[in-house]
Amino acid sequence: xxxxxxxxTKLIVQGITGKEGSFHAKSCQExxxxxxxxxxxxxxxxxxxxxxxxxxxxxxxxxxxxxxxMIFVPARFAAxxxxxxADAGIQLIVCITEGIPVYDMLEAKKAVISNGxxxxxxxxxxxxxxxxxxxxxxxxxxxxxxxxxVVSRSGTLTYEAVYQLTQLGIGQSxxxxxxxxxxIGTNFIDVLKAFQDDKETDAICMIGxxxxxxxxxxxxxxxxxxxxxxxxxxxxxxxxxxxxMGHAGAIISGGKGTASSKMKAxxxxxxxxxxxxxxxxxxIKNILEKSN
Amino acid sequence: xxIHEYQxxxxxxxxxxxxxxxxxxxxxxxxxxSISKVSIPCVIKAxxxxxxxxxxxxxxxxxxxxxxxxxxxxxxxxxxxxxQAGIKKVNKILIEEAVxxxxxxxxxxxxxxxxxxxxxxxxxxxxxxxxxxxxxxxEKIYTMLIKDKFEPLxxxxxxxxxxxxxxxxxxxxxxxxxLIKEKDASLVEINPLVVTKTADVVAxxxxxxxxxxxxxxxxxxxxxxxxxxxxxxxxEAQKYGLNYIKLDGTIGCMVNGAGLAMATMDIIKxxxxxxxxxxxxxxxxxxxxxxxxxxxxxxxxxxxxVFINIFGGILRCDFLAEGVKNAIQNxxxxxPIIVRMEGTNKEEGAKILANxxxxxxxxxxxxxxxxxxxxx
Numbered sequence: 001x002x003x004x005x006x007x008x009t010k011l012i013v014q015g016i017t018g019k020e021g022s023f024h025a026k027s028c029q030e031x032x033x034x035x036x037x038x039x040x041x042x043x044x045x046x047x048x049x050x051x052x053x054x055x056x057x058x059x060x061x062x063x064x065x066x067x068x069x070m071i072f073v074p075a076r077f078a079a080x081x082x083x084x085x086a087d088a089g090i091q092l093i094v095c096i097t098e099g100i101p102v103y104d105m106l107e108a109k110k111a112v113i114s115n116g117x118x119x120x121x122x123x124x125x126x127x128x129x130x131x132x133x134x135x136x137x138x139x140x141x142x143x144x145x146x147x148x149x150v151v152s153r154s155g156t157l158t159y160e161a162v163y164q165l166t167q168l169g170i171g172q173s174x175x176x177x178x179x180x181x182x183x184i185g186t187n188f189i190d191v192l193k194a195f196q197d198d199k200e201t202d203a204i205c206m207i208g209x210x211x212x213x214x215x216x217x218x219x220x221x222x223x224x225x226x227x228x229x230x231x232x233x234x235x236x237x238x239x240x241x242x243x244x245m246g247h248a249g250a251i252i253s254g255g256k257g258t259a260s261s262k263m264k265a266x267x268x269x270x271x272x273x274x275x276x277x278x279x280x281x282x283x284i285k286n287i288l289e290k291s292n
Numbered sequence: 293x294x295i296h297e298y299q300x301x302x303x304x305x306x307x308x309x310x311x312x313x314x315x316x317x318x319x320x321x322x323x324x325x326s327i328s329k330v331s332i333p334c335v336i337k338a339x340x341x342x343x344x345x346x347x348x349x350x351x352x353x354x355x356x357x358x359x360x361x362x363x364x365x366x367x368x369x370x371x372x373x374x375x376q377a378g379i380k381k382v383n384k385i386l387i388e389e390a391v392x393x394x395x396x397x398x399x400x401x402x403x404x405x406x407x408x409x410x411x412x413x414x415x416x417x418x419x420x421x422x423x424x425x426x427x428x429x430x431e432k433i434y435t436m437l438i439k440d441k442f443e444p445l446x447x448x449x450x451x452x453x454x455x456x457x458x459x460x461x462x463x464x465x466x467x468x469x470x471l472i473k474e475k476d477a478s479l480v481e482i483n484p485l486v487v488t489k490t491a492d493v494v495a496x497x498x499x500x501x502x503x504x505x506x507x508x509x510x511x512x513x514x515x516x517x518x519x520x521x522x523x524x525x526x527x528e529a530q531k532y533g534l535n536y537i538k539l540d541g542t543i544g545c546m547v548n549g550a551g552l553a554m555a556t557m558d559i560i561k562x563x564x565x566x567x568x569x570x571x572x573x574x575x576x577x578x579x580x581x582x583x584x585x586x587x588x589x590x591x592x593x594x595x596x597x598v599f600i601n602i603f604g605g606i607l608r609c610d611f612l613a614e615g616v617k618n619a620i621q622n623x624x625x626x627x628p629i630i631v632r633m634e635g636t637n638k639e640e641g642a643k644i645l646a647n648x649x650x651x652x653x654x655x656x657x658x659x660x661x662x663x664x665x666x667x668x
Contacts (some may be wrong), residue, residue: 076508087666101476110406139635154551154604158656163634165423174446175486180550209551212405235554238561241569246535246550246572248505249405254423276562277555278658284317 001176002129003090003149003194003201004074004118005033005068011134012060012090014039014073014081024072024096024137025049027071028279031134036064048169058086070126070135079104082119092187093208094135095122099248105183112185119185123248124150125155136164136177148284149195149200151188152207153180153214153247157198157235157277161205163249170288173201180209180247196226203229203288205280206271210236210249230271231288233280236258294501295516296339296369296385301497303475304510307467309482310494314388323364328414330389332356336363339384340523342374343499344421353390360387383520391494396484397451398422399461401468402476403503410472412436412465418484430454442469453487460493461485471490475513476506482626525588532584534573541566543665544589546582548573548607556601559658563665569594577607578663582615584624590625597628597668599661602635609633609641617648630655 011028015021016038029035037051037060054060057069063065063086069090073081074092075167078097085093086108100122112119120127126136130145142159144166152158158177167173172193174222184230195201204226208215215234222230237259239245241252252258263273272287274280301311316339317326325333338350345351350372354360364385372380385417396418404411408525416434426433436447448458468480479501486496493576506515519527529536535550541562547553550572557567569592573585589598620629630653633641645652655661663667 006609011559075505099505101509102503103473103506104480106408137606142635152551154549156547156549157551157555159603159605160552160555161637182403183408207551210555229356233555235551235558238557238567239554240539243537243570245537245554245570249552250550276662278656278662 003191004120004132004174004176005135007110007128007132007208007218008030009068009135010034010036010064010066011068011070011135012037012039012057012064012066013072014057014085016053017043018072021072022048024070027105028061028070028134029138029235032131033135036066037115043282044104047209057084057090061090061132062086065091067136068094071095073096073097075099076278077101078122079108083106086111086115086117086119089115089117091117093117093119094124095119095185096126098123098139100181102183106182108284109183109185117241120176121179121184123181124159127174127176129174130172137174141207142166143175144171147173147200147202148288149191149198149203150175150199150207151195152177153192153209153249154207156233160277161207162231164278165205165284168281168285170281170285171258172197176283180249181202182212182249189221190213192218192221192226192230196228202291203231203240203284205284206230206232207236208232208262209247210234210245210252211247211248212261213257215262216265218242219269219271222266222269222271229282229291231274231283231287232264233277234264234266235277237275293504293507293513293517294341294521295500295502296341296384296518296628297337297498298339298384300500301495302494303471303500304498307462307471309467310492311390311498312391312496314386315363316384316386317368318384320365320368323361323368326387327357327360327364330387332360333390334360335388335390336360336367337386337388338367338372338382339386340368340372340380340382340613342380343520344373344374345372348372350616355356366623367488373623378616380521391486393486394489397461397486398425398483399465399468399485400479400481400483401472401540402481408456410438410469412438412447412469414447414451418486419548422483431592438469442466457487457491457493464493464495471500472519475510476503477501478503494564525591529571529585529588532581534585534588536579536585537570538592539567539569541568542594543594543635543668544568544592544595546571546573546585546589546598546600547601548577548604552603554600556599559662560599560665562589563662565665565668566595568595573607577611579611579615579618582612584617586616586619587623589615590623595627597630597665599630600630601632604635604637604641609638612645613641613644617644620650628668630661632656632658634662
């Protein structure tokens with residue numbers, strides 16, 4: 001097993017005819033993901049990457065029955081794209097787009113919740129279940145099939161952690177970037193629960209960063225629910241207060257959202273917190289060997 | 293994005309919120325003329341993007357014309373030291389008629405991240421640092437999460453004013469709500485909102501922050517940006533789509549991705565040094581973009597060394613290497629450069645660096661980087 005995506009994933013890409021959209025749609029297709037179509041308004045009836053392009057998600061659903069969509073639509077239209085996918089009943093919506101206005105995201109999230117579907121992101125690298133399916137923009141080659149679940153608010157830092165694991169011969173069940181924005185569809189808790197319930201996941205790697213309180217809430221959840229070992233790294237221990245560190249959500253304000261508060265909460269929940277990002281891989285290796 | 297008090301008050305006026313009569317003054321030679329346009333007593337207020345201006349000596353009451361002249365002359369051009377924003381030069385002052393205050397309140401609407409909605413906050417303890425009030429007497433702060441329709445009356449009634457004043461405060465709350473939604477603000481705050489001796493309700497201060505991601509649909513708001521309040525290097529970086537933040541350390545760093553950039557700063561700290569900056573060059577950086585990034589990076593005179601940490605996904609290591617090589621050749625850089633490249637086309641990138649004839653310290657992983665940085 002893996003979580004959220006697998007061999008049965010049938011993917012469409014919203015914004016498939018754009019530069020980014022087509023590049024990554026192709027990369028997912030090459031990885032083995034079943035790409036069944038794409039959506040670009042006014043380009044319906046054409047073809048790209050040997051799949052049909054539709055004018056709307058609704059049309060795509062009627063014709064090729066996707067269960068997953070990946071969104072590359074520009075920020076000003078991306079929230080509408082999420083709402084369109086949710087209203088069309090797509091079960092898994094992965095939004096890669098960065099820079100969506102916060103109040104637009106609140107509307108999009110309402111549509112996601114009322115339709116009972118799952119949104120991952122926005123402002124995220126997507127997800128990959130190695131050797132099964134990839135719905136994202138991560139470099140495929142660094143991944144390896146295995147038993148560690150990886151969840152992160154970041155992109156390249158996730159690649160770093162995954163690469164360390166793969167170098168040590170440790171594979172991953174699913175790797176998910178949940179996104180660096182203040183309002184996201186799927187949070188740490190949702191993913192931790194799925195990993196805990198997934199038979200193929202034996203350990204969890206959780207990468208957080210400054211800003212908000214998602215890691216503290218995750219720590220509470222881990223205490224109550226997660227029995228599998230969790231290793232964590234929190235980026236931004238050296239970040240100053242009041243400065244947005246690249247991600248819209250990565251900001252310490254009013255003394256809240258610091259890395260040390262998050263590390264403390266996770267430590268208290270029995271999570272092994274790495275101070276050095278270079279130690280993420282080896283810490284997981286040691287913990288897996290211990291539990292065997 | 294932040295704006296100045298005087299700009300926020302202009303917006304308040306558009307939304308029907310009363311503010312005292314005031315004149316903005318930017319030049320020393322205009323001070324006399326400006327003061328003569330308002331009645332005395334008046335308040336002279338430094339216009340800088342910083343909280344706690346009063347504590348830093350940037351807000352003062354003048355009870356005579358001469359007194360106002362002296363204060364205005366001393367505040368305009370002063371270096372304001374605030375605990376919140378460091379040292380800021382005062383380029384503009386607001387000269388505002390004083391109001392006879394009966395009660396000072398706090399009122400704000402803000403995007404509440406944990407609850408994913410707008411929160412409405414009021415307090416009878418106006419004029420004070422609201423975070424301090426929250427710590428010392430939390431019972432004096434009333435909060436309402438706006439999940440659906442905004443109906444502020446029940447909360448405002450708790451302040452215990454008569455009907456007339458309660459309605460006035462309600463109208464202000466509704467105006468603020470309209471403003472925060474229509475203009476994509478993340479915060480609108482009036483501290484203090486005052487009830488005057490003549491039973492008027494007036495905004496003595498004004499603070500508005502906007503969602504940067506929504507500025508594309510508010511040209512009139514984007515135009516309010518005061519570039520003098522921004523770090524010049526950060527502004528330069530924005531032009532090239534680079535995410536650069538100036539920090540106080542001595543090790544410059546160049547990274548792709550915000551999370552890895554933060555982790556790289558943490559690594560520098562683990563090596564006993566401090567990062568001179570945060571710099572995320574983004575996903576699809578070209579070699580030209582890398583060169584610009586390098587230029588901005590080394591404009592910092594305190595640098596001891598530069599650490600380049602790239603995990604190539606979409607960003608190709610050969611593009612990166614080419615940009616770094618060009619930058620170093622063109623800019624004649626002679627401080628140590630430490631490079632760690634992983635991912636897409638790393639062999640090609642390594643070749644470019646090796647054949648450049650320039651000196652690099654190439655490290656294989658993050659632990660090696662820590663060791664090298666420690667020895668600088």
